[in-house]
Amino acid sequence: MSINVYVDRNHCIHYPHEITFFFKQSKMRKYIILLLVFLVFGSCDSDDSIPDHPIPDEYRDFTVIPDNIFEQALIDLGYDDVLDGVVVTSNITNIETLDVSGRGIKRLEGIRDFVNLKVLWCERNKLYKLEEISEISGLKVLICNSNSLDSLNVAGNKNLTTLECDSNVIKWLIINESIQSLSCHFNRIESLDISKSKQLERLTCSENSIRHLDLSNNPELSLLYCQGNRLLTLNLKNLNNSRIASFDSKRNPELACIEVSDLAHAETFWLNYIDSGSSFSENCGY
Numbered sequence: 667m668s669i670n671v672y673v674d675r676n677h678c679i680h681y682p683h684e685i686t687f688f689f690k691q692s693k694m695r696k697y698i699i700l701l702l703v704f705l706v707f708g709s710c711d712s713d714d715s716i717p718d719h720p721i722p723d724e725y726r727d728f729t730v731i732p733d734n735i736f737e738q739a740l741i742d743l744g745y746d747d748v749l750d751g752v753v754v755t756s757n758i759t760n761i762e763t764l765d766v767s768g769r770g771i772k773r774l775e776g777i778r779d780f781v782n783l784k785v786l787w788c789e790r791n792k793l794y795k796l797e798e799i800s801e802i803s804g805l806k807v808l809i810c811n812s813n814s815l816d817s818l819n820v821a822g823n824k825n826l827t828t829l830e831c832d833s834n835v836i837k838w839l840i841i842n843e844s845i846q847s848l849s850c851h852f853n854r855i856e857s858l859d860i861s862k863s864k865q866l867e868r869l870t871c872s873e874n875s876i877r878h879l880d881l882s883n884n885p886e887l888s889l890l891y892c893q894g895n896r897l898l899t900l901n902l903k904n905l906n907n908s909r910i911a912s913f914d915s916k917r918n919p920e921l922a923c924i925e926v927s928d929l930a931h932a933e934t935f936w937l938n939y940i941d942s943g944s945s946f947s948e949n950c951g952y
Contacts, residue, residue, distance in 0.1 A: 728752040733773040739766040755779050767791070767809075778802065789813070789830075799823065810834070816854075820845075827865075850874070851891070860884065871895070872914075882925075888912070897921040899952050907931050914939040923950035 731737040731746075731753055740746040745761070746753040758780050765787040766774075774788060778798040786799075789811040796810065800822035807828040808820065815834040820826050820842050827846040831839070836853040841860055847868040848860070855874040860866055866884045873894040880901045881887055887904060889912040897918040902910070907928040913936045915921065921944050926932040932946040940946075
């Protein structure tokens, strides 16, 4: 979030609705926050509101960090110096790897201004949403295990290749096309569409409530753990079954038939990793 206020020729400060205005004490070198709440725009004697006296950049190039614990983490990492609700934006724009795990953070608001971020570790916090993540176009790795997320959408993160979101309460998970490694076990996911993620190599989606899992468009898959779901159908007919070196579909008691493209390979290497009531077939009639 960028702060952008201005002063007109009558020295009237203008704010678009509610805004936080920041200024800097040169001697103390600290940032002081004045919370000015306006229900309407400020009034002036003049009928003009021409921004001919703009606030200098040094007073407005800040990123708002509402979560004090998140800001304290940035202070501990040397990106900020005072717990005041803001961080100088230029201090964070070049960060490529950020680890704020295990701190009790509830909100990562302000993360959108980490525009060069490639790797984000934010596991073991109290996060309930990650809305701004989609605005970080260059993000490649996101590790957000053990939070309180109930939904996650990374479809807009075109460069994301690794996602770990285990042990949340996620019910809706929307994946991008470039994902290569996805781990989302111990959630509440009922439906998982990865049909467009043709580069997917590793999928761990165990301990959810998934009913149907179609991996027929994922020829690069080498690992699949989908045990402990409510699967009725599992389609592995991707014409490259021999590539799957690790597989487990146990504890899916309603899964009678698993469709594969290489029956001999499946019965040779995977037979010990299915339920007694399940079997492999090259045509399950799904």
